[in-house]
Amino acid sequence: MFASLLVTVALALFGGVGAAPQKRAPAQVYRKCTVANTVALTFDDGPHAWLYDISDALSAAGAQGTFFFNGNNFGCIYDDVNVQRIKYAYDNGHQVASHTWSHKDLATLSSAQIHDEMERVELALQRICGVQPAFMRPPLGNYNDLVLEVSGARGQDVAIWDFDSGDSLGASAQESINRYDEVASQHPSSILALNHETIASTSEQVVPYAIQRLQQAGYRLVTLAECLGQQPYQWVGEPQTRDSNWTC
Numbered sequence: 001m002f003a004s005l006l007v008t009v010a011l012a013l014f015g016g017v018g019a020a021p022q023k024r025a026p027a028q029v030y031r032k033c034t035v036a037n038t039v040a041l042t043f044d045d046g047p048h049a050w051l052y053d054i055s056d057a058l059s060a061a062g063a064q065g066t067f068f069f070n071g072n073n074f075g076c077i078y079d080d081v082n083v084q085r086i087k088y089a090y091d092n093g094h095q096v097a098s099h100t101w102s103h104k105d106l107a108t109l110s111s112a113q114i115h116d117e118m119e120r121v122e123l124a125l126q127r128i129c130g131v132q133p134a135f136m137r138p139p140l141g142n143y144n145d146l147v148l149e150v151s152g153a154r155g156q157d158v159a160i161w162d163f164d165s166g167d168s169l170g171a172s173a174q175e176s177i178n179r180y181d182e183v184a185s186q187h188p189s190s191i192l193a194l195n196h197e198t199i200a201s202t203s204e205q206v207v208p209y210a211i212q213r214l215q216q217a218g219y220r221l222v223t224l225a226e227c228l229g230q231q232p233y234q235w236v237g238e239p240q241t242r243d244s245n246w247t248c
């Protein structure tokens, strides 16, 4: 009976895998960090090949970053190489979060479609890392009231940014570096920075430079959750073992 009580409590606390989302208020939208003197370097559109270099550059500097993963954008999240990349980011203390399944513009979708785009990534992160993410970044930064309603119902807040390296908009590595120079010189209280882990020059040139420049400017490079004084996950459990359901 005690064991079944424990299960009941665990289910009540953690919702359980695949449990119906609880009704909540619409998601909050965060455009800025709230903790002074922090920078959150965030990386969208992976898992991708440059994740290891970005993770290692952060770790070597005593820094942490945040990866907003897609389920099926550049590749399937369940491909073994991608599972290994996600585990690597998580195991090295970086935050993992949802960029939704297939990088659709959520503002054009129905409630059921938005739920589906979100749920499939959540399930993947539950399976691969054993976590339920607390943050979602809508593709292209696009959202409407329905997106906030669905996201809130799924227990996730929406993370935008207040600094764009420009790497997905065609900025060269030097242009992105110049943007980091500029913002470091302006020295705002905090920086929530958008980057893409799918771009080689971001990994090879921009990230190493940005880490050094921002640390020299006196910032702490932390996860998105830490720069907001929030928890990164709705719950943390154990990773699962691959089975035949791990498919895109």
Ligand SMILES: [Zn+2]
Pocket: 044, 045, 099, 103, 139, 140
């Ligand atoms: Zn994206």
